[in-house]
Amino acid sequence: METPNSRMFARLTDARGRLETGRTDMPQIIIDGRSIEATQGKTIIEAALDSGITIPHFCWHPALSVAGNCRMCLVNVGSHKKDTDGSLMYAADGTPIVSWIPKMQIACATPVADGMIVDTTSEKTVLAQNAVMEFLLVNHPLDCPICDEAGQCKLQEYAFLHSKGQSRFDEEKVHKEKRVELGPNVMFDGERCISCSRCIRFADEVAKQPVLSFVQRGDKVTIRTFPGTQFDSQYSMNVIDICPVGALTSIDFRFKARVWEMSFTDSVCPGCARGCNIKIGVMDNSVLRTEPRTNMHVNSYWMCDHGRLMAPSIVNEDRLSGPMIRSNGVLTASTWEEAISAVADSLKGLKGSQIAVIGSAHASNEDNYALARLASDVLQTSNLDYVKHNDHSFGDEVLRVNDVSPNAIGAHSVGLTPKSDGHGIDHMADRILRGDVKALIVMGEDLGSHSVALAEAAATVDTLIVLGTHNSVTAKQANILLPMNSWAESEGTFTNMLHRVQRFEAAVTTADTSRSMAQNKMSRWDKFGAPNDRWMQGVRRDCRLGWRIVAQVASALGVNWPYTSSSEVFQDLAKNVGAFSGMSYALLDAHQGLVLGKASSPEPAGVVYESHVMKPQ
Amino acid sequence: MANITSNTESQRLNFWEKLYLPEIARGLSLTLRQMFKPTFTRRYPEERWNPEGSYRGRPVLVLEEDGERCVACGLCSRVCPALAIEVRAAETQDDKERYPEKFEINMLRCIYCGFCEEVCPEEAIVMSKDYELVFGSQEEGIFGKDKLLVPVAQLQDRLEFLRQWR
Numbered sequence: 001m002e003t004p005n006s007r008m009f010a011r012l013t014d015a016r017g018r019l020e021t022g023r024t025d026m027p028q029i030i031i032d033g034r035s036i037e038a039t040q041g042k043t044i045i046e047a048a049l050d051s052g053i054t055i056p057h058f059c060w061h062p063a064l065s066v067a068g069n070c071r072m073c074l075v076n077v078g079s080h081k082k083d084t085d086g087s088l089m090y091a092a093d094g095t096p097i098v099s100w101i102p103k104m105q106i107a108c109a110t111p112v113a114d115g116m117i118v119d120t121t122s123e124k125t126v127l128a129q130n131a132v133m134e135f136l137l138v139n140h141p142l143d144c145p146i147c148d149e150a151g152q153c154k155l156q157e158y159a160f161l162h163s164k165g166q167s168r169f170d171e172e173k174v175h176k177e178k179r180v181e182l183g184p185n186v187m188f189d190g191e192r193c194i195s196c197s198r199c200i201r202f203a204d205e206v207a208k209q210p211v212l213s214f215v216q217r218g219d220k221v222t223i224r225t226f227p228g229t230q231f232d233s234q235y236s237m238n239v240i241d242i243c244p245v246g247a248l249t250s251i252d253f254r255f256k257a258r259v260w261e262m263s264f265t266d267s268v269c270p271g272c273a274r275g276c277n278i279k280i281g282v283m284d285n286s287v288l289r290t291e292p293r294t295n296m297h298v299n300s301y302w303m304c305d306h307g308r309l310m311a312p313s314i315v316n317e318d319r320l321s322g323p324m325i326r327s328n329g330v331l332t333a334s335t336w337e338e339a340i341s342a343v344a345d346s347l348k349g350l351k352g353s354q355i356a357v358i359g360s361a362h363a364s365n366e367d368n369y370a371l372a373r374l375a376s377d378v379l380q381t382s383n384l385d386y387v388k389h390n391d392h393s394f395g396d397e398v399l400r401v402n403d404v405s406p407n408a409i410g411a412h413s414v415g416l417t418p419k420s421d422g423h424g425i426d427h428m429a430d431r432i433l434r435g436d437v438k439a440l441i442v443m444g445e446d447l448g449s450h451s452v453a454l455a456e457a458a459a460t461v462d463t464l465i466v467l468g469t470h471n472s473v474t475a476k477q478a479n480i481l482l483p484m485n486s487w488a489e490s491e492g493t494f495t496n497m498l499h500r501v502q503r504f505e506a507a508v509t510t511a512d513t514s515r516s517m518a519q520n521k522m523s524r525w526d527k528f529g530a531p532n533d534r535w536m537q538g539v540r541r542d543c544r545l546g547w548r549i550v551a552q553v554a555s556a557l558g559v560n561w562p563y564t565s566s567s568e569v570f571q572d573l574a575k576n577v578g579a580f581s582g583m584s585y586a587l588l589d590a591h592q593g594l595v596l597g598k599a600s601s602p603e604p605a606g607v608v609y610e611s612h613v614m615k616p617q
Numbered sequence: 618m619a620n621i622t623s624n625t626e627s628q629r630l631n632f633w634e635k636l637y638l639p640e641i642a643r644g645l646s647l648t649l650r651q652m653f654k655p656t657f658t659r660r661y662p663e664e665r666w667n668p669e670g671s672y673r674g675r676p677v678l679v680l681e682e683d684g685e686r687c688v689a690c691g692l693c694s695r696v697c698p699a700l701a702i703e704v705r706a707a708e709t710q711d712d713k714e715r716y717p718e719k720f721e722i723n724m725l726r727c728i729y730c731g732f733c734e735e736v737c738p739e740e741a742i743v744m745s746k747d748y749e750l751v752f753g754s755q756e757e758g759i760f761g762k763d764k765l766l767v768p769v770a771q772l773q774d775r776l777e778f779l780r781q782w783r
Contacts (some may be wrong), residue, residue: 043701144690144738145688145690145692145738145739146688146713146714148713152688178714254705254708255689255714256706258690258695260691260695261691261694261695524700526694528700529700532755533700534721535703
């Protein structure tokens, strides 16, 4: 006997049969009148995103499992209506007649099927999305003025697009716990939470620390850690970025600035050889925070807490400013001209074999290339190397790797390795103590991080020339000290452990330039402030780009390089070093970085998903 | 532009006006009449003017009994067309979570447009009746919280005006 259930079952079997025969490998679907070839097994929201259509959503995230609980992505789904004889039906004006599924479907959990017609913009769909927004806002407090998320909030964004601007809810809002520390870095505000469960799924699936859970039910629902645990994963702070509202905020950043008061500069994390793509938030020329930037080839959507928290201190603390020369045993301030000519004077009488050059896996490809070129072309020394930094307790299975320097591959690739008749860093201490090395040039390194013996030996060299960012032990031992831009003050490239060359821009400006001259990203206050405004008085250190100092030294020794910008140094590098050939800053930007030796065959650019970001001013 | 030679001022005058003396008498009589009408000027600063609630004097922060209303959201700073306002927030243990650690208005930049008052979600910054601003240096022109905070009792006229008309 045929029942409604058995009829439905027959249809399902029929659909499965079609799947197995492979007739619907690339299902054709129509979204808002656009015909799209989707991939089998994808959901409507994914297929739409691949074609550049964004369906409003809160709980869905491409890297997390589908929860389908926010209901924001409701869309109207149907198929082309067929007549009793199986022919497609058209209206009098030739448009297809669609038989809609009576209730709206959630785009994040509905797989695409051949012939599916989806509508995301009609009155009915928008009405449903507006209704969902109204429900979500019922218990959401109106504390945007206090909330750190304001300005880059998904709920604000959709409240603007999908709500009336007024609430019909007269009753008192539900009160929940506020200011709960879920872990050392993450603060939770229960009232702002819209229960999308993104953080819970992130903790389970990405951070692999399943300690978060919903407790209570209905409008009392809130999120807690399991008793006796805290959310202290090395990736915990990513939940702050994916939280579509301000329920999860950074304890470190809390209330330091409003997002629109900062400028955001695209950069690369210097914390380890992964080279996670980041954005640096800067206010008053000082780094306030960093957040991940989507790059599916490197870090996808995430970065680790260590990388996120260390950036401000790297740039702001214990920095060198102004060149110094040792006279009568004491480092005293000098001008740049004096310091550069002192370097040239100390190097002039020496043979190449009496000079050793140590570059840095913390410095950019451009800086290291200039240094390698100085060593081989100008000083004619074969003794050049760089310091490796490995911390075997640092790596993990997600992003972090044991090499805790951002550019070891790059330093190696641009030629910072001992020539056949030269000596590497492992023999450097012996060579110095034997008196073979009269002058040692160190760029961006604390030699103590290689070995205590090398650090002690370096102190005995006749001339120790240090191009340094921080006031390290090596910097204190220097005979001539030349302060160098840190990565946040430099424009350049790093080569990560996957041999991917990635570009970063300067986020912070230095003493001899200004934000507008250096073409740094600028906030409204940077753009329109006058030089005597108090907020324009941020610290600007007297330091220079590493390659610029090296070029000045070369010039003082009689060799002029025509470099005027980092981009020109990179062009020269791409011309002379085979692995980099074909690369340029424009290409690196266009492809989110290029792999060494494969500049001519970059990976296809995929869709870059960003959940919610600060809109340009 | 061509030289104008027709319909000049002297051509427009009629006979009596060209005579000059009657016009003098008319002008003097106007002056004489004004002397017996009420005056609008006053002997400032002995006699001071007290503006209505609608007057936009220097912007001030409302001080309640339990502290300032301001939560340092920075919207006034964002909307200020002259970039006169600088706000830095800090955390407090009160329910409202944040307060302005630093709130400065550069009165040399302020143009009294009232946008800050209009945008304020907490009705914490309002335009006062204070129009007497004198400073001896640029630094003195930057008002900090000490000069900006005004007890709510002194601002009732303006708050009433905002309730009624905003």
